Amino acid sequence: MAHSQTAEPTRRDFLFIASAAMGAVGAGSVLVPLVNQMNPAADVLALASIEIDLAPIQTGQSVTFTWRSHPLFVRRRTPEEISAARAVQPGQFLDPFARNASLPENTPATDENRLRPTSGEAKPEWLVLVGVCTHLGCTPEASTAQSVQGEFGGWLCHCHGSQYDTSGRVRVGPAPRNLDVPEYVFLSDTRIKVG
Amino acid sequence: MHGSRYTPNSGIERWLDRRLPIIRFAQEHLSSYPTPRNLNIWYVFGGILTFCLGVQIITGIVLAMHYTPDSRLAFDSVESIMRDVNSGWLLRYVHANGASMFFLAVYIHMFRGLYYGSYKEPREIIWILGVVLYILMMATAFLGYTLPWGQMSFWGATVITNFFSAFDSLIPGFGTAIVTWLWGGFGVDNATLHRFFSLHYLLPFVIAAVVGLHIWALHVPGNNNPLGIDVKGPQDTLPFHPYYTVKDLFYLSCFMIVFAYFVFFSPNTLGHSINYAPANPLQTPEDIVPEWYFLPFYAILRSIPDKLMGVLALFGSLIVLVLVPWLDTSRVRSCRFRPLYKQFFWILLVDCVILGYCGSKPVDAMLLSTPVPLVWIARIGTAYYFLHFLIVMPIAGLIETPKPIPDSIAKSVLATTPAE
Numbered sequence: 001m002a003h004s005q006t007a008e009p010t011r012r013d014f015l016f017i018a019s020a021a022m023g024a025v026g027a028g029s030v031l032v033p034l035v036n037q038m039n040p041a042a043d044v045l046a047l048a049s050i051e052i053d054l055a056p057i058q059t060g061q062s063v064t065f066t067w068r069s070h071p072l073f074v075r076r077r078t079p080e081e082i083s084a085a086r087a088v089q090p091g092q093f094l095d096p097f098a099r100n101a102s103l104p105e106n107t108p109a110t111d112e113n114r115l116r117p118t119s120g121e122a123k124p125e126w127l128v129l130v131g132v133c134t135h136l137g138c139t140p141e142a143s144t145a146q147s148v149q150g151e152f153g154g155w156l157c158h159c160h161g162s163q164y165d166t167s168g169r170v171r172v173g174p175a176p177r178n179l180d181v182p183e184y185v186f187l188s189d190t191r192i193k194v195g
Numbered sequence: 196m197h198g199s200r201y202t203p204n205s206g207i208e209r210w211l212d213r214r215l216p217i218i219r220f221a222q223e224h225l226s227s228y229p230t231p232r233n234l235n236i237w238y239v240f241g242g243i244l245t246f247c248l249g250v251q252i253i254t255g256i257v258l259a260m261h262y263t264p265d266s267r268l269a270f271d272s273v274e275s276i277m278r279d280v281n282s283g284w285l286l287r288y289v290h291a292n293g294a295s296m297f298f299l300a301v302y303i304h305m306f307r308g309l310y311y312g313s314y315k316e317p318r319e320i321i322w323i324l325g326v327v328l329y330i331l332m333m334a335t336a337f338l339g340y341t342l343p344w345g346q347m348s349f350w351g352a353t354v355i356t357n358f359f360s361a362f363d364s365l366i367p368g369f370g371t372a373i374v375t376w377l378w379g380g381f382g383v384d385n386a387t388l389h390r391f392f393s394l395h396y397l398l399p400f401v402i403a404a405v406v407g408l409h410i411w412a413l414h415v416p417g418n419n420n421p422l423g424i425d426v427k428g429p430q431d432t433l434p435f436h437p438y439y440t441v442k443d444l445f446y447l448s449c450f451m452i453v454f455a456y457f458v459f460f461s462p463n464t465l466g467h468s469i470n471y472a473p474a475n476p477l478q479t480p481e482d483i484v485p486e487w488y489f490l491p492f493y494a495i496l497r498s499i500p501d502k503l504m505g506v507l508a509l510f511g512s513l514i515v516l517v518l519v520p521w522l523d524t525s526r527v528r529s530c531r532f533r534p535l536y537k538q539f540f541w542i543l544l545v546d547c548v549i550l551g552y553c554g555s556k557p558v559d560a561m562l563l564s565t566p567v568p569l570v571w572i573a574r575i576g577t578a579y580y581f582l583h584f585l586i587v588m589p590i591a592g593l594i595e596t597p598k599p600i601p602d603s604i605a606k607s608v609l610a611t612t613p614a615e
Contacts, residue, residue, distance in 0.1 A: 138479040161558035
């Protein structure tokens with residue numbers, strides 16, 4: 001506006017800024033639903049919890065269930081596996097936190113804290129984990145009596161080589177976090193509810 | 196730079212030329228476009244890449260007529276294409292192997308650009324658009340590989356989308372939020388497949404548009420050439436048609452022989468048999484391996500034992516390519532006259548092949564039958580990849596004494612012609 005000699009804002013400046021601002025608000029209000037449509041839909045969010053019968057699971061066995069479209073590991077640990085998980089000193093963990101959805105975030109990663117259900121007592125035999133490698137989301141393979149996976153007797157992720165111990169704690173990277181422990185409760189001695 | 200030589204001959208052409216000068220445009224850019232007269236075989240891959248894009252778009256549109264992007268039906272619809280749809284097997288094999296051929300051509304095209312310094316002033320934008328095209332190609336190939344909903348499709352999609360969860364270690368929860376948003380759920384599922392199909396259909400047209408910009412940017416300064424010197428006048432150039440149209444078509448035919456070999460005689464060699472097993476969210480295959488064209492990047496990712504750093508190295512290995520025009524400090528374009536840097540170029544090429552080999556092997560593999568863990572080789576390879584661009588390129592340009600550069604393309608061409 002070459003003709004405008006004063007620094008005083010003109011009527012045209014005001015109209016220009018007001019229309020641009022309205023345009024930006026309009027574009028933004030359209031952008032939000034366009035981006036948000038990609039987030040989980042209501043039917044996906046309506047997540048169910050599952051009940052698991054523990055009776056058929058043998059000592060030393062790890063069984064995989066489906067929970068919230070992810071694999072869920074339920075492992076009945078042998079006495080050796082329990083003592084191995086409890087013998088580890090805190091300094092040996094790559095991730096110092098328990099990652100138990102029932103406990104506060106900064107709870108230390110002791111085996112006891114990894115087992116704790118949302119309410120009631122933990123049972124050292126039973127380990128419940130979300131079976132998603134915390135590196136890039138593969139499903140780690142569990143050790144069995146026939147073949148031990150990795151050096152720590154727990155799980156080995158074949159994709160990129162992360163290793164977990166018998167408490168599901170990461171011991172060799174690249175995974176940055178321990179396997180997540182979901183919220184769960186014992187309904188009876190042989191029945192749990194996850195979620 | 197080059198005046199139009201087009202003169203409309205008929206009344207209709209004159210009428211059209213005043214309204215939509217499309218024939219003039221085609222004449223200037225496809226026919227009389229002055230092209231350096233010394234372009235060699237490595238310059239035919241631009242044309243071959245255009246052909247590949249066309250093949251992928253045409254076969255892709257046809258395949259989409261028979262494909263169902265639903266997690267319960269996708270795998271079966273691909274099998275139905277293979278067994279029931281008329282010529283479906285051919286269309287799918289051309290599309291699947293076409294992706295490999297596309298990457299084969301783009302790698303040759305990129306290394307050609309690196310060797311002859313085609314990224315240097317005034318062609319930086321051409322190079323950057325090329326890197327953008329390459330990244331778009333990678334995204335499109337990844338999305339497309341998910342669609343058959345086999346085991347490798349599913350787990351490849353899981354691993355690659357999880358790259359973004361690495362940002363959790365910068366801002367807790369941020370990475371997970373991105374991944375959940377990408378998936379539309381808490382894992383790769385039906386919603387993920389639907390959106391991947393939609394985007395896989397979209398991106399090739401984005402690629403086509405960027406190819407338009409790439410060629411537009413190319414036609415402003417004109418082609419670089421094996422000597423890396425500027426065109427000084429008409430004696431240095433030939434019209435694109437018929438000289439280079441015929442040359443491109445000849446080498447395109449040779450390329451199609453290789454293409455046809457894979458499609459008709461070896462259609463599954465470049466793929467993974469495990470992808471013929473339907474996706475199972477509860478079981479990861481023993482060995483997750485990406486398609487061959489991603490292997491060097493996969494090796495870079497795996498060579499770093501920290502999640503965030505691994506993902507950043509992977510992205511960084513692409514970002515560094517954007518900076519190449521400014522990392523190279525030499526004023527000489529072509530490696531023909533760069534005795535020192537030329538050797539590093541070949542080391543880079545071998546390095547990428549070694550990284551690809553490392554990426555193809557299981558994570559705990561050893562080098563051949565030695566006790567050397569392959570991951571150490573991959574680490575050296577990754578280190579060299581970054582050192583090449585960030586250290587070798589700037590320093591080689593400063594300390595190197597280039598060989599004498601010819602005065603002109605014409606003189607150089609005539610000097611190599613045997614005397615009558």
